[in-house]
Amino acid sequence: MIEIEDLSKRYGDRYAVRDLTFSVFPGRVTGFLGPNGSGKSTTMRAVLGLDLPTAGRIRVDGRPYAALERPLTHVGMLLDAGGVHPGRSARQHLRAVAAAGRLPARRVDEVLARVGLTDAAGRRAGEFSLGMRQRLGIATALLGDPGILLLDEPVNGLDPEGVRWIRDLMKSLAAEGRTVFVSSHLMSEMENTADHLVVIGRGRLIADIPAGELIERYSDGFLSVRTTDPGRLITVLAAAGAQVTPENADTVRVDGLSGDAVARLAHQAGVLVLETARHATSLEDAYLRLTDAAVEYRGVPA
Numbered sequence: 576m577i578e579i580e581d582l583s584k585r586y587g588d589r590y591a592v593r594d595l596t597f598s599v600f601p602g603r604v605t606g607f608l609g610p611n612g613s614g615k616s617t618t619m620r621a622v623l624g625l626d627l628p629t630a631g632r633i634r635v636d637g638r639p640y641a642a643l644e645r646p647l648t649h650v651g652m653l654l655d656a657g658g659v660h661p662g663r664s665a666r667q668h669l670r671a672v673a674a675a676g677r678l679p680a681r682r683v684d685e686v687l688a689r690v691g692l693t694d695a696a697g698r699r700a701g702e703f704s705l706g707m708r709q710r711l712g713i714a715t716a717l718l719g720d721p722g723i724l725l726l727d728e729p730v731n732g733l734d735p736e737g738v739r740w741i742r743d744l745m746k747s748l749a750a751e752g753r754t755v756f757v758s759s760h761l762m763s764e765m766e767n768t769a770d771h772l773v774v775i776g777r778g779r780l781i782a783d784i785p786a787g788e789l790i791e792r793y794s795d796g797f798l799s800v801r802t803t804d805p806g807r808l809i810t811v812l813a814a815a816g817a818q819v820t821p822e823n824a825d826t827v828r829v830d831g832l833s834g835d836a837v838a839r840l841a842h843q844a845g846v847l848v849l850e851t852a853r854h855a856t857s858l859e860d861a862y863l864r865l866t867d868a869a870v871e872y873r874g875v876p877a
């Protein structure tokens with residue numbers, strides 16, 4: 576578990592992160608979302624003690640990162656897939672990290688297998704494709720078998736197969752009971768992955784919410800209702816406070832009423848409803864609405 580309390584980080588006269596409070600829980604994938612420059616990397620670096628906060632407290636498994644004994648067994652991180660010596664093989668790289676972190680050498684082959692790099696283990700990392708480098712970065716994060724994983728924009732630049740692979744991996748890591756905290760500036764990447772979302776804008780918290788609830792709360796989902804008597808249905812539903820507009824000859828669009836309410840009102844009025852379809856919003860739409868709603872957070876002078 577990660578607990579962030581009143582975190583602020585200032586560079587010069589600007590806050591990269593301001594009064595941020597949230598926790599990241601085990602057993603689920605938590606997406607950390609915000610536009611470019613909103614402070615996601617700064618927050619992740621602060622969790623790992625790579626950046627010193629201007630104010631606030633961060634606890635990892637109940638302690639500051641610096642107070643963790645053998646931190647690699649608590650937290651694995653994928654911050655930058657480029658941090659591997661190009662002349663070393665994947666196996667040599669992992670052995671070096673394992674030795675430095677006092678981790679058992681057998682973990683090297685275990686993590687190579689987990690990320691599908693067993694066959695490429697002897698090749699120089701400098702010859703790796705971006706996707707392979709990303710797998711090696713994740714293997715490195717997994718070396719200490721940590722309960723917490725921090726992944727900063729892990730799918731950046733990957734092809735669709737690589738994206739799918741990382742998604743599936745994150746889900747399985749969460750299913751094993753780990754805390755998976757993954758940043759992205761693209762909501763669409765989180766749509767099929769995150770169980771929970773922490774959204775920031777200009778360094779401030781905008782939402783800390785289950786992914787499904789975000790859609791529910793910020794969706795503009797409407798109903799298409801097909802009926803034998805659109806004229807009468809429009810009158811009845813409008814009288815109940817809904818916005819109703821004809822969609823075509825036998826279908827009306829209804830905003831502001833649940834499917835239940837539409838069915839009941841139509842029944843009471845003796846109008847026959849043939850079909851009701853709900854048009855759901857995507858997570859992307861909900862996110863845009865949410866960040867729009869947070870427009871006051873744009874611009875944070877120190």
Ligand SMILES: Nc1ncnc2c1ncn2[C@@H]1O[C@H](COP(=O)(O)OP(=O)(O)OP(=O)(O)O)[C@@H](O)[C@H]1O
Nearest residue numbers: 586590591609610611612613614615616617618760
């Ligand atoms: N070392 C630094 N010195 C000065 N300003 C910095 C530094 N690191 C980050 N910033 C500023 O802090 C703000 C937040 O940056 P950060 O990299 O945390 O955002 P981000 O959400 O991770 O963005 P991205 O999606 O582009 O990676 C930005 O305005 C950035 O310019």
